[in-house]
Amino acid sequence: MTRQEILDELKIVISPYTTHKDKLAEMNDDTDLLKDLQINSANLVDIIIDAEAKYDIEIDYDSADKMMNVGTCIDVISEKLNEKA
């Protein structure tokens, strides 16, 4: 999967957790989940769980800790998809 494909799908995963739909629409690698999308920090866990289900991957605690902006989210998901492949 390309980074762009993952980003497009990530938008759908993140959507229920942010009311800032304009920021979501224009999100890119630098978009910060907490600061830019105003996601409740507790909800980061839910996004990870949803991503795990969506891609049928397992995201360990250390990897999850890196997922603070869209770019690092895509990094972790790509890495886990490659490990699976």
Added chain:
Amino acid sequence: MAKRVVITGMGVVSPNGVGIPAFLNSLQQGTSGIKFMPHYRELNFSCQVAGMPAFEWSILKDYISEVVLHGLKGTNIGYGLVAALDAWADAGLERETVEPRWDTGCIFGNSVADTEAMKNVITRVDNKEVKKLGSRVVEQAMNSSVTSYISGRLGLANKVMTNSAACATGTQAILMGYEYIKHGYAPRMLVGSAEHVDTYVYGAFDSMRVLSRKFNDEPERASRPMSATAGGFVPGSGAGAMILEDLDVALERGAHIYAEILGGATNSGGQRLGGTMTAANSVGVVRCVTEAIERSGVHTNDIDLISGHLTATNADRQEIQNWVQALGRRGDNFPLINSVKSMIGHSLSAAGSIEAVASVLQIVHGFVHPNINFEDPNPAITDLVSLNNIPTEMIKKEVNIVAKANFGFGDVNSCLILSKYTQ
């Protein structure tokens, strides 16, 4: 000096009406909210009827953000939010705030946290899937969940607490809010209670054989307080909420005043003198009612209407006996008495707040709602109280003072004295 406390807003989610206008209409028409529950039959319940509000989950999008709604599962939280936010709007108060509302507290009760939410936890943990639980479980499994969702939505920042006293919870929440304002600690309190009809809770009552089981084919006739065929209570659910205010504060902001709370009392029979975990000690009940009346500065003869606990069990007769003793009134001289449970069943912790809302509506609109299904009076009750005082049709009349009481498991009691507001 003690403050006077008035009711300036109300909201309700009841089996026979969601929202005050629908609920008022059902009370006046004597409309039952009891329905057959196929799920109870599948589960081999002896009681297969219940009062479940016609609650559209999707209406919550008008009450909370879509982010909060996503992942919200707790039905009691949904009920409580709607009743509370409706009461808030009814009182003419703004919903949104940036600053915490230091002047407003919240006392909202429930008996158990949502057991469907707990089931999700138990199943996943037992399946070794704890990592999949996510962030929203704890906030919905807390006993203080309902209160937390309400106070968070409105920014309520004075005393915020959850009370739990079985069937006495709702009236007790209102009483505690009243006392807090009366003593000058807060000018405004959002009070009430919520309960969800839940098979895990009502299964336990079914096993105790205290639920109605002979009217499964006639759900609307199943809840029969004070009747000879009263064969157990019908599960109910919902939420009731009120905005209580210091009278001076209410007048200053030009609030609409529904009624005044004159006083009340809550106690326990201590599970002594005949009181047990599941039976009320009559001495405690009489004492609770007597104290409520004394503290309200009214005379027993001033009580126009009793909104009874009256669940449709064997306890009904003893309850009437206790009222007779507490008021020193019997026969034709007994006040009018009715039971909202005849129409909606017994909503446990939500019962007191829903019934208190009904009491206020009868004061405001000048009527006494009927006791439906009172076709075969229990002779032990009519020996004490004239049939004329247990109406089976709606009566239009001025109602000035209502005694609203609830008595619960654990031998706990709570009684409110509600009055028409006069300057």
